[in-house]
Amino acid sequence: xxxxxxxxxxxxxRIVIVGASLAGLRAAExxxxxxxxxxxxxxxxxxxxxYDRPPLSKSALLGMASPLRTELPRRREIDAKWRxxxxxxxxDLAAKRVRLADGDEVEYDRLLIATGVRARPxxxxxxxxxxxVCVLRTRQDAADLTRRLRAGPRRVFVVGAGFAxxxxxxxxxxxxxxxxxxxxxxxxLVGALGGVVGAVAADLATEHGVDLRTHVTxxxxxxxxxxxxRAVHLSDESVxxxxxxxxxxxxxxxxxxLAGSGLGAGPRGVACDAGCRAFDFRGIVTDDVFVAGDVAxxxxxxFGYQFLSLEHWGNAVAQAETAAHNMICDGADRRPHLWMPAxxxxxxGVNIKSVGVPPMGEQLMITQxxxxxxxxxxxxGHQGRVVAAVTFDNARWLEFYQRQIERGAPFPVExxxxxxxxxxxxPVPAGFPDPSLPTHGPMVTLSGYSPADQQLVFHPAxx
Amino acid sequence: xxxxxDLNKCQGYAQCAxxxxxxxxxxxxxxxxxxxxxxxxxxxxVARAVAACPVQAITADGLDRAGESQGASDVR
Ligand SMILES: Cc1cc2nc3c(=O)[nH]c(=O)nc-3n(C[C@H](O)[C@H](O)[C@H](O)COP(=O)(O)OP(=O)(O)OC[C@H]3O[C@@H](n4cnc5c(N)ncnc54)[C@H](O)[C@@H]3O)c2cc1C
Ligand code: SF4
Numbered sequence: 135x136x137x138x139x140x141x142x143x144x145x146x147x148r149i150v151i152v153g154a155s156l157a158g159l160r161a162a163e164x165x166x167x168x169x170x171x172x173x174x175x176x177x178x179x180x181x182x183x184x185y186d187r188p189p190l191s192k193s194a195l196l197g198m199a200s201p202l203r204t205e206l207p208r209r210r211e212i213d214a215k216w217r218x219x220x221x222x223x224x225x226d227l228a229a230k231r232v233r234l235a236d237g238d239e240v241e242y243d244r245l246l247i248a249t250g251v252r253a254r255p256x257x258x259x260x261x262x263x264x265x266x267v268c269v270l271r272t273r274q275d276a277a278d279l280t281r282r283l284r285a286g287p288r289r290v291f292v293v294g295a296g297f298a299x300x301x302x303x304x305x306x307x308x309x310x311x312x313x314x315x316x317x318x319x320x321x322x323l324v325g326a327l328g329g330v331v332g333a334v335a336a337d338l339a340t341e342h343g344v345d346l347r348t349h350v351t352x353x354x355x356x357x358x359x360x361x362x363x364r365a366v367h368l369s370d371e372s373v374x375x376x377x378x379x380x381x382x383x384x385x386x387x388x389x390x391x392l393a394g395s396g397l398g399a400g401p402r403g404v405a406c407d408a409g410c411r412a413f414d415f416r417g418i419v420t421d422d423v424f425v426a427g428d429v430a431x432x433x434x435x436x437f438g439y440q441f442l443s444l445e446h447w448g449n450a451v452a453q454a455e456t457a458a459h460n461m462i463c464d465g466a467d468r469r470p471h472l473w474m475p476a477x478x479x480x481x482x483g484v485n486i487k488s489v490g491v492p493p494m495g496e497q498l499m500i501t502q503x504x505x506x507x508x509x510x511x512x513x514x515g516h517q518g519r520v521v522a523a524v525t526f527d528n529a530r531w532l533e534f535y536q537r538q539i540e541r542g543a544p545f546p547v548e549x550x551x552x553x554x555x556x557x558x559x560x561p562v563p564a565g566f567p568d569p570s571l572p573t574h575g576p577m578v579t580l581s582g583y584s585p586a587d588q589q590l591v592f593h594p595a596x597x
Numbered sequence: 598x599x600x601x602x603d604l605n606k607c608q609g610y611a612q613c614a615x616x617x618x619x620x621x622x623x624x625x626x627x628x629x630x631x632x633x634x635x636x637x638x639x640x641x642x643v644a645r646a647v648a649a650c651p652v653q654a655i656t657a658d659g660l661d662r663a664g665e666s667q668g669a670s671d672v673r
């Protein structure tokens with residue numbers, strides 16, 4: 135593209151962002167911050183201004199914040215046209231037009247797709263409609279769940295012990311509620327952190343009074359004649375009475391609206407290059423359609439160019455900023471999305487943080503502290519190098535490990551560490567389930583062919 | 598006033614919980630809970646917390662009297 139053309143785009147072009155949440159808002163702010171002066175339209179199917187989700191399973195359930203009041207602060211004025219409460223229903227790539235549910239069409243010069251994910255509903259529709267069966271993704275979900283928990287149910291049943299499910303179970307215990315949690319794997323958090331760390335999460339949950347049931351699946355939800363849920367049936371033939379059921383089985387990517395558009399979009403998200411440009415279904419990169427946030431799937435140089443889907447808050451922010459930058463720049467000025475994956479969670483009073491891609495690691499070394507004390511640093515290794523680290527109540531060390539990952543430091547870990555215990559001298563298998571077995575959307579999905587397994591030196595993007 | 602804490606950055610130093618205890622609270626040893634939409638009367642305390650956070654993890658808007666947007670803490 136000629137410099138002239140780019141100048142015109144920046145001055146009077148039309149940019150449309152579909153999905154008005156974390157990624158959409160941060161992208162809009164970045165566009166303005168970088169001098170985009172044209173027309174900016176944000177389209178969002180939720181009728182609210184962008185709000186933050188992580189507090190919905192933490193502060194909001196614990197009464198520290200209102201579930202309906204977690205709107206995101208603005209970094210700057212964005213002077214945008216907001217189309218809230220209306221979904222995008224189609225995309226015409228050739229005509230560069232987005233179709234809306236109300237029949238309107240919006241034309242763009244550049245499009246950003248930031249439609250995120252939604253909660254995977256309970257798979258039997260009729261049972262999912264029972265009163266008391268909940269999911270947790272939106273602020274309405276959170277308001278509904280909070281109201282039900284405040285009403286003092288006799289027992290809450292959480293289906294699926296990932297981060298979200300475990301956080302809900304933790305909040306229930308803190309509210310003094312009886313809670314059961316079922317998980318198909320052998321422990322909570324296994325998909326994200328592996329079986330060794332999962333076992334610590336299992337102990338935490340049980341010690342805090344959660345009735346944890348592992349190696350089981352929920353087979354049916356039973357309702358009473360009035361249409362309220364009253365019991366949960368499990369694959370081991372046990373039946374647990376419960377009046378609130380929280381279905382926490384991961385998420386589905388919001389890509390249906392792109393069906394037939396010609397974009398490479400589907401159940402695994404929208405694939406894009408490291409510059410956040412979407413691929414079409416032929417695998418050819420587009421130059422005017424960009425993707426960011428939970429819905430995106432992009433290759434990461436540090437992790438063997440595997441395509442990563444990261445349902446992480448920090449990823450949505452960083453990818454939105456990179457996408458926005460690249461939308462209004464030419465070739466050499468563009469930059470790759472090389473964000474170091476990172477997330478946090480907190481449950482049962484323990485702060486859990488991670489950097490890198492734990493599910494990529496076959497082996498784990500506890501380099502500081504000890505599993506039994508629930509205060510430790512675990513380092514994950516893949517083919518002789520450090521690829522991830524997790525901390526339980528030891529967050530201050532994480533930055534150091536992030537640098538080891540960036541350097542491609544060797545694994546097993548050779549450097550000496552503070553508070554190293556005998557259990558941390560040898561790596562152990564990290565205990566991830568066989569990736570070919572079905573799972574309900576772990577937080578990180580690895581896929582794709584890895585052309586470069588040699589050690590590589592990684593220089594994080596300096597913005 | 599709207600606020601958000603980047604909990605990837607937050608190190609649990611608890612300065613914010615000390616300066617604005619009705620808005621920020623430690624939960625366990627290093628997890629932070631906060632009210633994303635504090636009362637107006639908390640404004641000054643929140644502003645102090647934003648300024649005191651050693652890793653600039655807190656982003657808030659509406660910290661000035663007029664309540665208009667600003668990204669005071671948003672140093673990247
Ligand atoms: C309860 C909960 C707790 C969480 N806790 C953590 C945590 O502790 N740490 C962490 O790192 N991450 C956490 N996350 C994840 C984090 O919130 C997400 O990574 C983040 O919200 C992603 O932002 P996004 O903008 O990409 O997508 P989303 O926030 O999903 O936003 C997408 C938006 O697009 C809208 N949309 C979808 N389809 C259409 C359409 N066709 N037309 C118009 N609009 C559409 C959606 O309704 C939504 O508003 C949590 C999420 C939840 C739900
Ligand atoms: S002052 Fe900053 S680092 Fe410390 S707890 Fe508060 S937000 Fe976290």
